[in-house]
Structure formats: C-alpha cells, structure tokens
Amino acid sequence: MNTPALSTQIQLVSRPVGWPTESDFRTVSVELPELAPGQLRVQNLFLSVDPYMRGRMNDARSYVAPYQLGETMTGGAIGRVVESAAEGFSVGDVVLHQFGWRDLVQEDASGFRVVPELPGVPLSAYLGVLGMTALTAYVGLLEVAKFREGDTVFVSGAAGAVGTMVGQIARLKGAKRVIGSAGSAEKVALLTEKYGYDAAFNYKDGPVTEQLAAAAPDGIDVYFDNVGGEHLEAAIDAFNDGGRAALCGVISQINDTERAEGPRNLSNIVTRGLTLTGFTVGNYTQHFPAFSGEMGAWLQNGDVVFDETVYEGLDHTLDAFLALMRGANTGKMVVKL
C-alpha cells in the first residue's frame, strides 16, 4: 500500500571546526510522498558511524565528496523493506545501503542490496564483520601491507572495529606475533584475552615507542595504522628492513584544526627500505567476494569473534559518532533504531 510518511533525518548545517558539535547539525522531519515506480521504502534498523565521516564534513578534496550543507547525512545502514514498488524486492527483505542518519528511507531500488538473515548473526554485522569495516581490515593487511606468513604485525586502535579484525586475520594467516595498542586497560585485556593478540599495551601508559619496543623485541614487519601521530613514528622506529605500513586512518588528528606534525624519523624509510601506503576501502571492493568467502567460513567455525558498541535511537547518532572519535567503542560502533 502506497502511503505518505514522515522521515526523521539528520542534516549537516555548518562545517565543524575541530570537534563537531550539536550546532553543526539539525534534525528535520521530511514528508515522503507516495512511492514512485522503482522505489523502495525502508525502515532502518542499524546505522553505521565511521571515522571517515569526519573527513566528509570538511569542504576538502578527498576520496569521497564532502557532505553538502543542508542535506541529509549519509552512511552505511541496514534496514527492512516496508513498501516496494520495485521488482525483486519484497516487504520484509533486509537491505544494505548508504542512506543512513535517518529512520525511514525512500529511494530508487538501485541503491539497495538484499542480504540474507544468518542464524545467530545480528543484522548489524553487515555494518561490521561482514561489511566494509572488516573488508578494510582484510585488504589493508593482505593487499596493502602485503602481509606474509611469519610477519610480526603491529596494529594501532586495535580494539576498534577494524583493529579487532586485523589482529584475528593476521593470526589466522600465520603471523609470528601480533601486537596491539588501545586506550584503556579494559581494551588491552580484551585484545589478548579475546582477539588473539600476543601482546598489547595502553598507549596512555607511556611513550608508544618504548612500549612497542618492549612488546616487539625483534621488531615489526607490518604496521596497520588506524590512528597516525605518535603511533606511526613508533612503528617507523620499530620496523625491520623492508617493513610495510597500511595507513587506514589518522583518528588522532582527525579533528585537529592545524596540520599535525609528521613523524620525525622518516630517514628510516630510506635506510630500512620501508613502504607506507595509504588506502581507502572503496578502491579495493574487487576483493569483496574473496573476503566474504573467507570471513563467512571463519565466522561459522568460530574462528573470528567480534564486539559491537550499540547506541540506541536516531537522536543519539551524533553522540555515537563523537564517542567513536574519542575511542569510547569496543568493536564496531552502531546506532540501533
């Protein structure tokens, strides 16, 4: 039945300077018209909040276009079809899409992909362990950093959605030693007790360079960088010859209003023949089938575990995003509607 409806949506109204605040956003109520042919109406169940969104709030050249002022925010989301005027989609279907930061979506069906409901796996997993987040870990480790069996791997932000996956994938692929850093004693404990890390430390306990040297007495071969800053400098100090870094994010500097200083030991890059490669998962989606196959099997076998941090309610989406920026999550941060 084709009915009008109200959609509550969060829009960006000014570009944050430094940390985003409530005043940079507004919540609006949008009346959805009757469905046009080819459209779906979807009730969102879970919204993803991700670090890359901070970059899109700036009006800067980046790998994806900036969010437009006065328009509704977008981002990964999973929902259920409530009305369909498109072939191949039925009411009740679970769909993955990019129309987040709103409760009700109405768009052309081409923007949605039906996904199966897997027994024992929450639908939010499509935003994390079965989605772009874990794909980021997979391609960053295997394709970008060119991980090889026997490598010692260091992961910063290791308790985050990406970091928890990197450690487990490295372990499953035959790492010699996997070391993680995180920002609380609880997270550090999780890394070694739950996520298969051989060693972990709290970067707030002391200089990263010293803690990493203690945790990796034989140096590191691969660094998966989720944070930038002091961690990157420490990794460049710890690298063995031929070391490779996959740079995935600079969350430590993402809200800086001035350009942060870079690592002061770049001469090591030359003398040790290091490679630093930045990447964004959007350029590696061709590996999704391989990833899906391996990750699906690991999940079914219980070889991979995951955490989620869940905020409830669309009106807490910004809170969830800011908490993510502060590192208040363990595993994937999602908003449940």
Added chain:
Amino acid sequence: MNTPALSTQIQLVSRPVGWPTESDFRTVSVELPELAPGQLRVQNLFLSVDPYMRGRMNDARSYVAPYQLGETMTGGAIGRVVESAAEGFSVGDVVLHQFGWRDLVQEDASGFRVVPELPGVPLSAYLGVLGMTALTAYVGLLEVAKFREGDTVFVSGAAGAVGTMVGQIARLKGAKRVIGSAGSAEKVALLTEKYGYDAAFNYKDGPVTEQLAAAAPDGIDVYFDNVGGEHLEAAIDAFNDGGRAALCGVISQINDTERAEGPRNLSNIVTRGLTLTGFTVGNYTQHFPAFSGEMGAWLQNGDVVFDETVYEGLDHTLDAFLALMRGANTGKMVVKL
C-alpha cells in the same frame, strides 16, 4: 715486480655531530707490504663522494654498517692496476671497487671488477652515469615509484648526480611532464636547457608547495625525493590519487642533530591512496644488467647527457664531500687523484 709502497689514506677518528669537520678525520701514510698471492695493487684515479657516506659516519643502525673509527674510509672508486698477483688481472686494467679515500689500494682481487675503457667516456663515468648513481635513478623511478608512461614526475635535488638522471630517464620513458627543483638559478637553467625538464624552480625563491603547484597545475603522479623535508610535504600536497614517491635521501636533514619534523599532511596519504617507499640501491642491484643495456644505448645515441663536478687531489676529498652536502655540485661529485 713486487715492491713495498706507501699509501696515503683518510680515516675517520670521531663521529661528527652535525656537519663533519676536519678534526673528525686524519690522514695517514700506510706502508703496503709486498703483494700476497691473489692480491692487486691499484692506483686510484677517481674517488666517489656520496650523501649516504654521512649516514655511515654515525654509529647507528642503517642499511650498511657504520664506518669504524680509526679505520680508512671506503667508497666507490675507479683505478688502474699497477701490480697483480691475481689471475685474470693485468697491469693497466681499469678496475671498479669500493676502496676509496686513499691513493693506493692493495686488497684481494675479489673486491675489484675490470671495466672497459669506452671511447669518449671518461673513466669517472663508472662512478656516475654508468654506475650506482644512475642505477639509483633508474630503479628508483621504474621499480620503486613504478613510473608509468604519461605520469607527471617531480624530482627534488634535480641537478644532482641522481636527479639529472631521473629527469632524463622519465623523459625517455614517456613522462607527460617532468618538474625539478634545485638550489640556484644556474642549476634551474641547466634543468630545462640541458636535462630535459619541462619546468624547474629554485626552492630558495619561495615556498616549495606554492612553486610546485604553479609548475604542476594538474598535480603530480610520481615524486623522486632526494632531499626530504619541505619538498616531501609539498609533493604530498601536489599528489594526484594513487601517487607514488621513491624516497632516496634526506640530504636536507642529514646533518641535523635533532630529529626533523615530518610532513604535516600525512592524512593525504590515506585520502589519496598514496605510497611512499624508501630504498637504497644496494637492494636493487639485480636490475644492473637491464640498466647497463639501456643506459649504454642512450649514452651512445646521445640521448643522455651528464655533468660532473671534479675536485682535484686526495687532500680535497673532505672538501668535496662537504660541498656535496651543501649542494655545490652539478651532476656527480668526484675527486680526481
């Protein structure tokens, strides 16, 4: 005839702090005994001075061991056999070797390689355009930075021994545009008039980022870094998506006593999917045959030209090395004995 002889040699006696000075070295006279079986005695004709030597003067982990205090310095050199007690080597042979910073060498023949005397090509070319210097340019551009036809290439320290080769090889391999920076108006003129650069600027004339943006309005795809520092930051600002840097040296910081700050725009590495790879030519010598073939042909066809800056006399070796550090050379810096 087997005779004793005196060899004048330069030794490192203290590790320089910052810029090396005369007092860090001493000149000694060493009496060479009669030749032992398997040895050669070689009169050096040209000595190479190279930026990497500064790193070896420190007692630091690097890709080659530090120079030892109280021992004679080493480095690339070309000389002529004056006595031979080794099969396959005759008096008069021209030999390439690593026993520099001395006038007369006596060592096992395994450390020497006989090279042909080519008509019209000075023997010093084996230290530059036919040697490791030009191989550095060749592998850095083609293997490390993975240059592709149609790329726009930026080279810092472009008037140096390596930089003049990078520009010419990029041009011969089909670069869209080749841009160089150097430290004087004379060098800048040479880059465009002699070395095939499309554009060049004096980095002392203004901020590198601004000058590079003006010279490369469509951005750059490859950066060959001979200097580090401000140039690297400027390149990271100018890179197109997927840009690749080969980091060959950090001469701008090589004598710093404190760790220099790194580039403040590393977030571009993530957002633009950039790759920075450091290298030292010693790990790429497997490409020497391919290099020799191509470079030999280019030289014979007049497709590649080169400059040398020649200091005369073993007692000016340190002067030559310090002048190289200051960028006083155009092309390869050598010492003629």
